[in-house]
Amino acid sequence: MEKKRIGIIGGGISGAALGYYLSLYEEADITIFEKNRIGCGTTAKSAGTVCLFDDSLSNRYWDVRLYGFETYCRFEREEKGSAGFDQTGTLVVALSEQEELRIKAGIALAKAAGYSGEYITDKSRIEEILPGINTENVLGAGYTRDDGYFDGTMISNTFVKKMQTNGGIVKTDMEVTEIIRKGDAAVGLKTADGTRYDFDTIVDCTGPWSRFTGELVGLDVPIWHTKAEAFFLCPPVKRPGYVFPVLKYPAFYALRAGENVFICKSHLSMNLDDPMHAGQWDPDKLPQTGGTDDYFIEFLFDQMDTYVPGLADSGLVSSWLSYRAEPRDFLPIIGETPVKNYLLATGYGGNGVIEAPAVSRDLAKLIMRGESTPLLEEWAFKRLLKQ
Ligand SMILES: Cc1cc2nc3c(=O)[nH]c(=O)nc-3n(C[C@H](O)[C@H](O)[C@H](O)COP(=O)(O)OP(=O)(O)OC[C@H]3O[C@@H](n4cnc5c(N)ncnc54)[C@H](O)[C@@H]3O)c2cc1C
Structure with missing residues (x-):
C-alpha cells in the first residue's frame, strides 16, 4: 500500500492531536518534529478549561466544544489521569x-x-x-x-502515545530549520542536525511560533x-x-x-x-x-x-x-495555504484545548481523503485574505 508521508511541525496539543487523528488512517505515514518536548510550549501554560458552557467559544461551535470534552473524558475512562481531569x-x-x-x-x-x-x-x-x-x-x-479543567501537556502526551501505537514517529529536541520548496509546493524540510526529510504534506502546528516557521516557506501567517x-x-x-x-x-x-x-x-x-x-x-x-x-x-x-x-x-x-x-477574528487558521502541500493548524488562541480534537479529526480527513467539512471551510486561511 502506498503511504502518504506527512510531516507535522510542533508537538503541542495541535500537532499531537493531528498526529493521532492521522494515525487512524492506515495509509498515513506520520512524523512529528518538536524542537523541545511534547506539550511544553503554550500548551504547558494553559488553564486547560473545557467548560460545557462559557463565552470562550460561541454556541455556534457547540459540537466542537462537546467533541473536545468527550474525547478527554474518554481518555480518562480508558486510563485515569491521562487527560488530567479535575x-x-x-x-x-x-x-x-x-x-x-x-x-x-x-x-x-x-x-x-x-x-x-x-x-x-x-x-x-x-x-x-x-x-x-x-x-x-x-x-x-x-x-x-x-466539567472542569484538563492538563494540556498530559493530553498531548496521550495523543502522541496513541499515535505511536498506530505507527507514527515523534522526533523531540528536533528543530525544523528549513522548508524545502519545489516551485509553488513544499516538498520537504530540514532539521537542525542537517537531515533532510521529504513529505507529501507538511502541517505547521507551531502556535505562536508559526509567524517564524511560516517565514521559512515565504508565508505571512496573520497571527x-x-x-x-x-x-x-x-x-x-x-x-x-x-x-x-x-x-x-x-x-x-x-x-x-x-x-x-x-x-x-x-x-x-x-x-x-x-x-x-x-x-x-x-x-x-x-x-x-x-x-x-x-x-x-x-x-x-x-x-x-x-x-x-x-x-x-x-x-x-x-x-x-x-x-x-x-488571528484578527479570534478563530483558528486551519488547512490549506497559498503554498501547495503546506497546511496550517494554528491560531488556536485561548481555545486550543477545547478545539484541537474536532479540528484535528476534520483536518486528518481533508489530508487523507480530500474531503473538507463546514468547520474547515469556516476556519480556512482564505477567509483572512478576504479581509
Ligand atoms: C495562560 C493560558 C491559559 C489558557 N487557557 C486555556 C483554556 O482554559 N482552554 C483552552 O482550550 N485553551 C486555553 N489556552 C490556549 C491553549 O493553551 C492554546 O491554544 C494551545 O495550547 C495551543 O497549542 P499549539 O499546539 O497550537 O501551540 P504550542 O503548545 O505552543 O505548541 C507549538 C509547539 O511548536 C514547537 N515548535 C516551534 N517552532 C518549531 C520548530 N521550528 N521546529 C519544531 N518545533 C517547533 C514548540 O516548541 C511548541 O511545543 C490557554 C493558553 C494560555 C497561555
Missing part, C-alpha cells in the same frame, strides 16, 4: 442580559447532550457555590458539576501574540472540603490549582491594537516564570475587588507569561 464544575456569571441569554442557550445544549446544568438567580445559592463573590450586580449564574498573564493566588481563607469551581466572568477567569487559585485575563477581552495586550514577539524569549506586567495584576485585583472581594486579599504565589496565537 472535575470541579463551572460557574459562569451573567452581568448583562446578553450574557444571560448566551448562558441559558449553553445550558440547554449541555442538557440536551445529557449533562447537568442550571441557571441560578438565587443569590444565596451562588454565594454557596462561590463564597466571597459579590452578587450585587449579578443577574444570575450558570452552573454545572460535570498576533496576545499576552496570557497567569497569576497564582493563595486565598486568605482555607475551606476544608470546599471545591473551587472554574469561575468565568467576561474579562477574567479563575480555577483551582492545588490549594491556590489560578487567575487570568480572558482571551476575548484582549485588544489586538493595544500594545499592552498584543504584538509580535519571540516566544523563545519567554521566561519560565514571571515576566508579567504590573498592568495585568492591577487589572485583575481591580476585577476581584469588584466581583470576588473574597479573593482580593490573596497572596501572590507565582505568575507566568505566555503568548496566545490569535
